[in-house]
Amino acid sequence: MWPRVSSFLRRLFADFPSALGTTIMLVFLLLAVFGPLLAPYPYDLPIYEHPRQAPDATHWFGTDHLARDVFSRVLVGARSVLLLAGGGTLVAVALGTLVGLVSGYAGGWLDELLMRFFDSLLALPALLLALLLLGTLRATYGEDVSAVGKGLGVFLVLAVVYTPIVARVVRSVVLAVKTRSYVEAARLQGESLGWILFREILPAALPALAVEAALRFSYAIFLTSSLGYLGVGVQPPNPDWGLMVNEGRRNVSQVPWAMWFPAAAISVVVVGANLMAEGLKRALREE
């Protein structure tokens, strides 16, 4: 096991772009876990003595229009981004992989039914679908928006919006692979359906899946930000990066740094995710 992992890691770090991307993502992961511990100030409390402070030695990223430390907010916000965008993507990838494998392998009416249903979901632009879902959630839960406000709604939306896309990618690989002789052989050997799907077919889909997951993750960050921007996503004072960009935009003439740093953080993570996806694809292919 270990030699395989270490050779995989060596391939991942073999060229500069994918090494850079992977490093960025690792740092981001560490921030998401330890960010709240590292933050020098509470992310949500005004520091009344230093409102609208430009970046300096005490406040590395300055303070925002409500005198909150931007550096602390960006650090703490990493977790929100990972949990929402990352978690939503993970659920979408898991569900999409499962459905794509089953649908592609089974074929026939089940495949037809699932794919047409996903087509109908895909016909709606992602943002519109998200707004529809969140509006329905809000109407259903009414006053009890706390769970929705904390991001549960956004989490569900990401899963619903991205599952069909992942499923289609996986299904296309399955269609290409399922007639290969090694799959036929496994079937003739009497292997279980689970074995065939996950041990024989899935590895062939992994490179494409890795790229798709990373792409979905970067889109998920954007979608989360857009929803925060439209006022239907996570609620303040959550230090979600997208929400911070939106708040910063309103005060950009006075506290531009409150927008720069979260915007830069989004860019860096999105770029990192893409570079790592490219590296993953290559490393998985060479395996």
Place this chain on the structure above:
Amino acid sequence: MKTATPFKRLVLTALTLLVAASLLLAACAPAGGDTTTPEDTTGGEAPATDPTEDTAAVPAGPAGKLRVAFQPIVATDPGLISSDSEVFVANHVYDYLVDIDAQSNPTPRLATGWTVSDDGLTYVFTLAEGVTFHDGSAFSAADVVYTFNRLRDVNGGLPTASLYANIAAIEATGDLEVTFTLSAPNPFFLYDLSDNHALVIKDGTADPTDFNGTGPFKVVSYTPEDRIVLEANPAYFQAGKPGLAGLEVIFFADDQAMVDALRGGQVDLVMRMSTSLFESLIGEAGITTLDIPTNGFDLVRLRADRAPGNDPRVVEALKLATDREAIWQLVQQGYGAVGNDSPVGPLYGPYHDPSVQPPARDVERARALLAEYAAETGGDPTLNLVLHVPDSGGRPDLAAVLQQQWAEAGIVVELSVEPESVYYADGENGWLGVDLGITGWGSRPYPQFYFTQMLASNGEWNEAHWSDAEVDALIATAGSTLDEAERAAAYQQLQAILAERGPVIIPYYFAQFGAISDAFTGFEMKAFAGRTDVSGVTLATP
């Protein structure tokens, strides 16, 4: 090939980042590049200014043209206007019978003077001589009668019908004299006559959107969502007005674009902008900034007709947990004034009692009150409420600061920042239904409006669902007595009650911001930006 792909990708992403970064920088940098004014069409001769000098403020011809940035207008019928920009346009095309000056006092406009009977029921107005409509026809008492009969017609579908329900009769008692008879005394009748909608239109007007007013400017062209171009009315009845050859209201969707246009010299005047934009304009060459206090405020209110707001300890705890001074400094950056939980702001002169203050912040006492409330009623000592707030102005910021201040007293609120269309929707989740909300209230020339609409038991917008017999009685007194001292006393008592037990928190009164090019002089802004009258503005260097 295999190795080139990731590299190409890196180059591409790096390029994308660069472009994004430069766009961002461009958006933040002051727009200083383009300072010419291609839209300028007033003067035949080019103004003799050195083009290498600061040209942000280009004098626009002999008598000049003032270009004002405003939100687009929708309604042009004076009876239906409501937004700042709609009122601003109408106020220059038409005239009010009675106007309100910058100190909130009734002042003559088409009426040169008036007398009031001792019983307060009969008002006789003398009208200005030599006034003509833009179509050339003469103005007379019949036009005033027609205008106000239209505005008070209960079947006319205009929002002013209830405001003027107290008028028993309007008669032309002379060619230039109008008599209003009321069914009950109304100490605020002159203010009511100067309501935003009460612009005089011609007797028998078939189309009230025809811009046929008596005002200082005539409409040359109106392009919806683009601009409205006006020129001076040479026959205007007030000597020396207007002081400019032209007035152009250019429509912008948001205040950032307006301020950029002012910096770039595409407009000369901007009113209403965020505090942060205003701050960024201070000290800019060629631009004069003004801020005036207003009576407008943000109202934090708790529904008082059900738990938990029906328990006075909860109301008191929220008041005790709030630091109004800190909120004012942070959210309004020290502009305007600190609030005292009453809609009678310091601008109302004798009505305002500066000695009335809500209880000083005491987090421990708030905590104790809530513990007592929870022990006795079985309620939640953290309250655990949702604070609904429209996504406009400084309201989301106010909500965020309140959330923190209240948390120190153990009060837990979730924020729900909503588009205005959601916040102001009907029903239990709209602004009149939710337990805890923040509503913005605009500036009014007299305080009675807030009390009858917002705080009286039967108020149309009694969003706190508050019902207090003592308050109702005081509101009735203030609204009917002809004795100024009695009215002032009633307002001062109301302030004391609100500060002590009203289910409302008013943390600050807004300031009104404006910025005008140095090329103009004689500008005076009003608390309600739309009622600002620029007919007295002239070029600084004619």
